[in-house]
Amino acid sequence: MLNLGAHNAPDFRATTLACNERVSTPKAASDGLLxxxxxxxxxxxxxxxxxxxxxxxLHIPPGSFHFLTGASGAGKSTLLKxxxxxxxxxxxxxxxxxxxxxxxxxxxxxALRRRIGVVFQDFRLLKNLSVFDNVALPLRIAxxxxxxxRNNVSELLDWVGLGSRLHENPDTLSGGxxxxxxxxxxxISKPSLLLADEPTGxxxxxxxxxxxxxxxxxHRSGTAVVVAxxxxxxxxxxxxxxxxxxxxxxxxxxxxxGGKGDAGPGHKTR
Ligand SMILES: Nc1ncnc2c1ncn2[C@@H]1O[C@H](COP(=O)(O)OP(=O)(O)OP(=O)(O)O)[C@@H](O)[C@H]1O
Ligand SMILES: [Mg+2]
Numbered sequence: 001m002l003n004l005g006a007h008n009a010p011d012f013r014a015t016t017l018a019c020n021e022r023v024s025t026p027k028a029a030s031d032g033l034l035x036x037x038x039x040x041x042x043x044x045x046x047x048x049x050x051x052x053x054x055x056x057x058l059h060i061p062p063g064s065f066h067f068l069t070g071a072s073g074a075g076k077s078t079l080l081k082x083x084x085x086x087x088x089x090x091x092x093x094x095x096x097x098x099x100x101x102x103x104x105x106x107x108x109x110x111a112l113r114r115r116i117g118v119v120f121q122d123f124r125l126l127k128n129l130s131v132f133d134n135v136a137l138p139l140r141i142a143x144x145x146x147x148x149x150r151n152n153v154s155e156l157l158d159w160v161g162l163g164s165r166l167h168e169n170p171d172t173l174s175g176g177x178x179x180x181x182x183x184x185x186x187x188i189s190k191p192s193l194l195l196a197d198e199p200t201g202x203x204x205x206x207x208x209x210x211x212x213x214x215x216x217x218x219h220r221s222g223t224a225v226v227v228a229x230x231x232x233x234x235x236x237x238x239x240x241x242x243x244x245x246x247x248x249x250x251x252x253x254x255x256x257x258g259g260k261g262d263a264g265p266g267h268k269t270r
Contacts, residue, residue, distance in 0.1 A: 009213045010159050012190055012221035036060050036193065036224050037083055042092030044078055052078055054248040056092070060226065062192070065219040067235045068228040069253070070245030076228040077121055079245065080195045083226065084118050085109050097192070114141065117191035117223075119199040123182040125170040131157065131181050132166040138189040156184045160211075175202040183211060187218055194218060196227045200234065208234050216240075 037060035044053040053075045060066065060083075070076050081087045085096060085104075094101040097112055104112070117138075125134050132153055139149040157163055160180040162173075170178055179202045186194060196215065200208035212227065212234065219225045229235060235242055242253030 009210070009217040010156060012187075012218050012223075036062050036064075036097065038093075038095040039082070039089075040093040042082065042089045042094055044075070044082065044087070045090045051090070051248055053082075053089075053245075053250075056250050058243075058250060060193070060224050062224050063219065063222050065216065065225045065240045066227070067238070067240055067242045067253075068226055068245065069230070069232065069235060069242055072230070074245040075248065076245055077197055079250070080118075080197050080226065080228055083193070084116050084195055085113055114138075114189075115192045117186035117189065117194040119179075119182050119186045119194075119196035121197040121201070123170075123178045125178055125181055125185075127169065127171055129170075130167050131162060131170060131173070134170060134181055135184045135188055138185065142189060144189075153184075153188060156188055157181075159214075160184050161207075176204075176207070179203060180207075180211070183214070187214065190218065190221065191223060194223050194225045196225070198228060198230065200229065200231060205234070209237060212238060 037058065039056045039058040042053065042056040042058075043051045045051045056079070068076050068079065078087070082089055082094060083096065085101065088094075088101060097115060099108075099112060126137070129137070135157060136149050136153045139152065140146075154163070154166065157166060160183065162177060162180060162184075165173065165177065170181060173181065179199065183196070183199055186196065194215065199215075200211055203211065208231065215225050215227060216238070241256055244251050244253050
């Protein structure tokens with residue numbers, strides 16, 4: 001059982017989690033991190049079908065937080081897939097961390113992707129690794145000190161209520177438990193950009209609220225966060241900007257005048 005009620009979300013500002021170059025290096029700031037994600041007139045079609053996303057203009061600044069809503073099939077996962085460089089747009093200009101996606105060689109994509117934490121809608125946990133090893137993987141790939149990795153992974157899995165399941169195979173966990181492992185894996189390395197696709201779809205309202213608070217904590221420590229969700233009631237509990245996908249286009253949520261789906265500096269950021 002998740003036991004988050006009595007505890008505050010982990011303070012990512014105070015942790016020793018493996019931190020990438022995001023915050024401190026002047027070069028990082030100047031080489032495009034200030035631009036983070038920028039889309040200009042982006043369109044996506046699958047095969048010869050109609051465009052499922054059209055004329056997307058979007059700017060995700062560093063350290064911002066956005067919910068992404070829209071009906072099933074509206075294109076939320078497709079938009080996130082573009083952002084984690086899992087798919088190229090059919091048209092338009094797309095830049096991530098200052099890199100023009102169209103001009104980025106595929107050999108250079110893994111390094112960019114390592115700066116992005118992703119919670120996949122279908123979790124994508126590695127079945128041949130334990131719960132602990134799934135979450136530790138990003139830190140180990142980054143060459144983080146093993147003792148620190150062990151401490152941080154244990155602490156985070158404890159916080160998401162899975163402290164007693166560390167050595168189990170993900171297959172033995174419920175859907176909601178697997179979802180929490182996927183979230184822990186995505187946030188453990190404190191990425192520059194966190195993309196969460198329906199991250200609370202399998203948990204109850206109380207746990208969902210706690211998990212979004214975890215994302216807010218990460219956002220307060222400097223990560224840009226985008227959370228795709230169907231759960232309008234959950235979105236209303238947080239005073240964070242909302243982007244809405246409908247009829248293949250992206251717009252700011254009701255009462256938010258971001259202008260043509262541009263989640264730019266006019267939107268609330270910290
Ligand atoms: N690999 C694919 N091949 C063909 N069409 C696809 C593919 N992936 C998505 N689509 C289509 O693109 C549209 C948007 O799908 P997407 O999965 O992005 O929506 P979504 O908003 O994430 O939906 P949900 O809320 O159900 O997860 C849908 O019409 C879908 O059928
Ligand atoms: Mg989806």
